[in-house]
Amino acid sequence: MSRLIRMDQTGHTTLAEWTTQDPAAVEAAVEAFRRELDRGYFGMVPAGEGKAEQVRELPVDADVVILRLPISGG
């Protein structure tokens, strides 16, 4: 089961869960992902030890996609 997670004031919120065998769940996850991108979030996929990828489209085969906010110099 893949998960779309948004880091927020609650720690994190699971916005969608899907498997590639469930097109409706995938579509809902893609929709949720795009909605969050429109709100200013960035999609991140952990890619092994010490690595992460930022993605524009929901990678449906990823185990977990994490949404983060932009960072800036303090």
Add this chain to the structure above:
Amino acid sequence: MSEAAISRLPELERVPWRPLADARRLDRLGLMWTGWTIAHTLPFIAVAVALMSLQPLALPVALVAIAHAWIIPELYAQRGANVVRPRSTAGPGKAARHPAEGIAAGLLGDLVGHAPRDLHRSTGLVLERGRLGAWVVGEVGALLFRPGGRRVHCYCVRVNDATLPPADRIAHLLLALRADERGFATVANLAFVGAPWRVRRRLPPELRPALDAGRELAREMGRSAAADAGTALARVAPQ
């Protein structure tokens, strides 16, 4: 990298005037900071020496000059140490915690290994091995120990949402760092570069193990790099 992946941090668009950080540029910045520190210190020491040689009764003024020579580098180092001080009430050992810190710490724990997880639990900071060196990431900043561990670069960098629990703030920085380390070092504001001991002694004791772990990892990276260079040299050297 998947087709939909973005290789550079989008945040770089906000700082187009900054050249992309790399190892050479970081080393040059380190040298510049050393130069600035000397330039701030030497004139005051020279004034103190000159005053004392001309008129020993000018001792109080000479002492003021010496104090300036000492205080200015101290203030810079303090600025460096401040980047990893916890801003929220949820620092290690503090009673008041963000209500969601436990949940956020769980997510952060999933992103890092056992040792960094334990270090985060005790210090509130996360150790991360990068290509540019060893990073120690906090809520509102990060320390970069260059390989060899002789210099530390202190960066102010944060996610602009005050409602986030501290572990989530760290996870934001960690994911950005992992996605594009050079971009991360470019977006972040450099607060200080100098010897790690200058930052260490200005940190609360409970945070120092994270700094020590960062310096040790950087030393290990320096030794590995030296060994690799030696091996490469042995291969190309005439027998």
